[in-house]
Amino acid sequence: MRILILGAGQVGSTAAYQLARQEANEVTIVDKDxxxxxxxxxxxxxxxxVGHAAHPNVLQRAGAKNAEMVIALTSSDEVNxxxxxxxxxxxxxxxxxxxIRSAEYLRSIDKDRxxxxxxxxxxxxxxxxxxxxxxxxxxxxxxxxAFQVLDFAEGxxxxxxxxxxxxxxxxDQQIKSLKEHIPGVETRIAAIYRQGQTISPDxxxxxxxxxxxxxxxxxDDIRLVMGEMRRPEDTVRRVTIAGGGAIGxxxxxxxxxxNQVKVIERNQSRAKYISERLSKAIVLHGDAADEELLLxxxxxxxxxxxxxxxxxxxxxxxxxxxxxxxxxxxxxxxxRPAYADLVEESGTIDVAVSPQQITISALLSHVRRGDVVxxxxxxxxxxxxxxxxxxxxxxxxxxxxxxxxxxxxxDGVTISAIFRKDRVLQAHHDTVIETGDxxxxxxxxxxxxxxxxxxxxxxxxx
Numbered sequence: 001m002r003i004l005i006l007g008a009g010q011v012g013s014t015a016a017y018q019l020a021r022q023e024a025n026e027v028t029i030v031d032k033d034x035x036x037x038x039x040x041x042x043x044x045x046x047x048x049x050v051g052h053a054a055h056p057n058v059l060q061r062a063g064a065k066n067a068e069m070v071i072a073l074t075s076s077d078e079v080n081x082x083x084x085x086x087x088x089x090x091x092x093x094x095x096x097x098x099x100i101r102s103a104e105y106l107r108s109i110d111k112d113r114x115x116x117x118x119x120x121x122x123x124x125x126x127x128x129x130x131x132x133x134x135x136x137x138x139x140x141x142x143x144x145x146a147f148q149v150l151d152f153a154e155g156x157x158x159x160x161x162x163x164x165x166x167x168x169x170x171x172d173q174q175i176k177s178l179k180e181h182i183p184g185v186e187t188r189i190a191a192i193y194r195q196g197q198t199i200s201p202d203x204x205x206x207x208x209x210x211x212x213x214x215x216x217x218x219x220d221d222i223r224l225v226m227g228e229m230r231r232p233e234d235t236v237r238r239v240t241i242a243g244g245g246a247i248g249x250x251x252x253x254x255x256x257x258x259n260q261v262k263v264i265e266r267n268q269s270r271a272k273y274i275s276e277r278l279s280k281a282i283v284l285h286g287d288a289a290d291e292e293l294l295l296x297x298x299x300x301x302x303x304x305x306x307x308x309x310x311x312x313x314x315x316x317x318x319x320x321x322x323x324x325x326x327x328x329x330x331x332x333x334x335x336r337p338a339y340a341d342l343v344e345e346s347g348t349i350d351v352a353v354s355p356q357q358i359t360i361s362a363l364l365s366h367v368r369r370g371d372v373v374x375x376x377x378x379x380x381x382x383x384x385x386x387x388x389x390x391x392x393x394x395x396x397x398x399x400x401x402x403x404x405x406x407x408x409x410x411d412g413v414t415i416s417a418i419f420r421k422d423r424v425l426q427a428h429h430d431t432v433i434e435t436g437d438x439x440x441x442x443x444x445x446x447x448x449x450x451x452x453x454x455x456x457x458x459x460x461x462x
Contacts, residue, residue, distance in 0.1 A: 001367065004067040004093075005029040006053035006083050007074035008036045010335055011099065011129065014356040015073060015363060018381060020044045022450050025367075028062050054082040056090050064091040071363065072098045073127075077105060081121050088122040097366060098123040099359075101130055101246070125366050129359045134250040136358050137331065140351060141255070141304055144233035144329065145226055147344075147351045148214070150376045152387045153419040153438050158219050159190065159376065159385050160226065164211045167231040176203035178228060186426045187217040187225050190416035190442035191383070196345075198444045200414070214378075214385075216417040216440060218424040236303040240264065240327070242288030242318050243309035244274045247333070251306065256281040262297060264288040266309075288318040291325070300326030307332045312339060319349050337380040357381060368453050373438075377446075384443045385416075390433050392458040399439070399455055405429040412445035413452055 003019055005012050008031035020027045028047040031037055037048035051058030053074050064070065070087040072080035077100050084096035098116075100106060105115065106128060116123040139149040148161030164171050169181055175189055192199040193212040199205065207213065207229070217225050226232070239255055241248045244265035252263050252274070261281035265271035268285050275283035286293045288307060299305065305322035307315035312334045319332040320343075331351040334340045340352035357377045364375035364384075374387035394401030398408070404415050404427055418425040419438035425431065433439065439456075443449060 001069060002026045002063070002067045003028070003367070004059070004062055004064055004070045004087075006070065006072045006080070007031060007099075008033065008040060008048075009073065009075055011356055011359050012071075012073040013040060014360055014381070015071060016040060016044060016046055018360055018364065018377070019367060020046050021447065024450055028067075030058060030062050052079075054079045054086055056086050059083070059086055059091065064093055067091070067093055069093070069095040069097065069367065072096070072123075074099070077102050081105075081123060084123045085121060088118070095125075095366070096123050097125045097127060097363065100126045100128055103128075103131070103250075106131070127359060127362050129355055130246045130250060132358050132362055133247050133333070133353065133355050134254065137247075137251055137306060137308075137353060138254055140331065141236050141239060141259075141306075143222060143226065144236055144303070145230050147212075148378070149222075150385060152216075152374055152385075152440050153424075156219055156422070157216060157417060157419050157424055157438075157440060158222055159214060159216050159416075159440070159442075160222055161212060161214045161378075162226055162229045164207050164209055164213055165230040166209055168207075168227075168229045170207045170228040171209055172206060174203065175201055175205050175207065178225075181228055182221075182224050185217065185221045185224055186417075186424045187215055187221060188416045188426050190214045190216055190385070190414060191444060193379070198412075200444075214442065216424075234303070238262075238302045238304075240297070240299060240302045240305045240322070242305070242307040242315070243333075244270050244283065245308065245310060248306075248308040249274050249277075251308070252278055252281045262302075264293070264297075289314060289321060291321060294322060294325055302327045303329065305330045309333070312336065316343055316349065323348060323350075341380065354380065368449070371456055372453060382446060384446045384449060386441045386443065386449070386452060388439050388441070388452070388456040390435055390437045390439055390456060392435060396458050397435075397456075399433045400435050402433055403429065404431050404433070407433070407455065409455075410445075410448035410451045413441055413443050413448055416440050416442050 016029050019025045030049045030053050034050045041048050049062040070093045072083045080098040084098050087093040146162050150159040189201045191214045238260045240262045242264050244263050263283045271285040305327045307319045315332040319330040323330045329350045334352045343349040361377045371389040376385045415427040417440045
């Protein structure tokens with residue numbers, strides 16, 4: 001696929017890295033910063049163009065006429081929208097994806113008119129990073145003990161990552177004993193990571209303490225399965241948010257009706273602004289890395305501390321301090337993968353939230369071939385979970401009408417669950433894939449994604 005990426009910032013660079021790794025993609029990236037582009041070109045097999053992302057002549061030089069997809073990921077909503085308009089008007093680009101950060105553009109004032117439509121602003125898919133990150137953190141807060149909560153099948157199925165801890169019923173037991181512990185619950189352990197290494201689970205695999213366990217189950221069964229990995233944790237009541245920016249404010253507004261929320265904002269005018277717009281949350285003007293302030297606000301009694309400022313070093317330090325002072329669970333917004341790996345491996349921070357990976361996950365499902373409806377990037381992009389819909393007949397498809405054991409799955413790929421007619425089915429070796437099935441797969445080596453996509457294409461030449 002010929003893909004044109006506009007903007008070489010953190011999200012754009014991550015998108016270029018992810019997409020260029022697939023041989024089937026030809027990636028061109030546009031940015032005004034020639035130095036950044038040279039750095040990307042040295043590391044990736046991509047083409048680069050220096051210039052303003054929304055200027056017609058720049059898009060022409062970048063090959064917009066032949067591009068199958070334009071992905072506008074600059075830091076400006078307005079540039080992204082105009083770039084999609086130019087790509088559609090002058091070059092007829094089939095698919096336009098735009099990063100839209102401002103909630104005002106996404107909020108409709110007329111139910112009969114859409115801002116993003118071919119007859120208005122032709123953005124086919126909008127990616128709203130702040131909204132995606134807010135929803136991700138909210139899910140983690142609602143499921144204490146999880147470090148990853150991902151939706152499939154329109155929210156009816158979930159993939160959850162949790163660390164197995166002492167006291168969990170399944171710790172030091174074989175996976176197959178799950179059926180005895182929670183009979184009637186359809187669940188599947190999709191992957192296990194032990195000391196950073198992948199373990200391919202089967203029924204005889206032992207769950208060890210500190211294993212990172214990814215499992216799939218119906219939405220209503222998540223807490224039951226979580227109880228097998230670790231002692232059940234109390235529902236989160238008290239949440240402290242460091243940073244009243246776009247994400248912190250959104251999260252506080254979502255949580256204040258169900259939780260006791262405090263927001264610590266360093267900028268006085270911003271603190272005043274959000275306090276006037278929040279109905280129940282308490283807004284404090286101060287520095288979240290101030291030990292005296294955290295002690296004064298009883299951080300040791302908080303269930304969750306989330307650091308969401310624009311400075312990732314400040315997020316790391318304030319989260320580490322909150323943990324030291326007795327907060328039960330701490331999360332930090334961290335952009336650099338190296339930082340995120342470091343703090344999670346050391347155990348100083350419970351969850352490192354990566355805006356790039358969350359945004360890329362939303363983007364990838366629109367880039368993949370076959371009927372791939374959901375993609376989640378995991379472990380800093382080294383693994384993926386995919387939901388694909390099976391179509392066609394046994395003579396048209398590589399998967400329909402076949403037992404799972406007869407499907408030529410690439411190494412490192414497992415079919416973890418099937419969603420069929422509002423039911424979650426555990427994927428056994430003798431399970432037959434039917435047309436219309438939502439097949440959920442875990443891929444420990446994301447270099448195999450192209451082969452997985454081919455499996456779900458119809459009318460392939462066998």
